[in-house]
Amino acid sequence: MSSMKWLTEDEQATWRAFLHATTLLEDHLDRQLQRDAGMPHMYYALLSTLSETPQRRMRMTELAEQTKITRSRLSHAVARLEGNGWLRRESCPSDRRGQIAVLTDAGYEELVRTAPGHVSAVRAAIFDRLTQEQVEQLGDISRIIADGLHHPEGADVPWRR
Amino acid sequence: MSSMKWLTEDEQATWRAFLHATTLLEDHLDRQLQRDAGMPHMYYALLSTLSETPQRRMRMTELAEQTKITRSRLSHAVARLEGNGWLRRESCPSDRRGQIAVLTDAGYEELVRTAPGHVSAVRAAIFDRLTQEQVEQLGDISRIIADGLHHPEGADVPWRR
DNA sequence: GGGCGTTCCTTGAAGGTTCAACAAAAGAGC
């Protein structure tokens, strides 16, 4: 049973600041990408992740895990991106249940076209405003937080929950 | 015009870690509150914000600004929360356009009932895992990021954008 | 091979968010 302790003043202030930062940032990036690329940030992240793999392709489940979203969400997203022609599905030769999301040439070009604007937005919001030291701190802190949270669809093992 | 520089390896790693942390955390808290309180995290934040004001009431626009969301989103949210009986609208005496969101007793009790679970989740995900120093760092960094981003509905002054 | 639990991915409905458009009241300038 975890402790019932309340948050201290400092913790509350930090928590509020963190919420504000993440809320504003997500909103800002979604808006920027919606304007320039016609898709929300998460969809862009999917294309971006695919673009960095050997053959620009990945199994659905692995793509979901790497981007930290549910398979259901990914299914809907891929359906939409496929409709845009930026992605296509291929069936997996070694596992007939499997689907492979493949970045199309059009998708890659869309990424190339919109990446500079997106990177600029990220730089302007974060890296241009933090010291090198703070960037390292943010990385460390983020990794600690992420490590403490498991992916929503991790196997339902008894020693979790 | 901002620089066209790409992200360095370290910056990319930090950015990815940050995205993973915020994605997982948001998801985790939404799920926890949806289970225990029947509402998403943002709705909880609205009730929570109201509960900390003198008379547990606030003008719609100010509430939107303090929680960093749009007025439209707030309108929909308040409509839903009002349906739950946790909130009620009152018209503003000094400005006939104005609406005031007021936390009801039922809403306050709901907050009291669900706050411990939510606070526990936040502690477990963040404050139990970071050093005091890191909490301070996270606060500083969050404030810097938030300060660089303006509220989506700030006046459309020419020197912005 | 047959049965049984598991994994993979999809689906549709319910609910949340965004965006553009709108009405009403307030404020500013004359």
Added chain:
DNA sequence: GCTCTTTTGTTGAACCTTCAAGGAACGCCC
């Protein structure tokens, strides 16, 4: 007072996410 602009809050449609349910293929065990 009168007009023009701004602010306030809402609305509905389109889009996105979640959740529960389900079909198909896999893997294991006998």
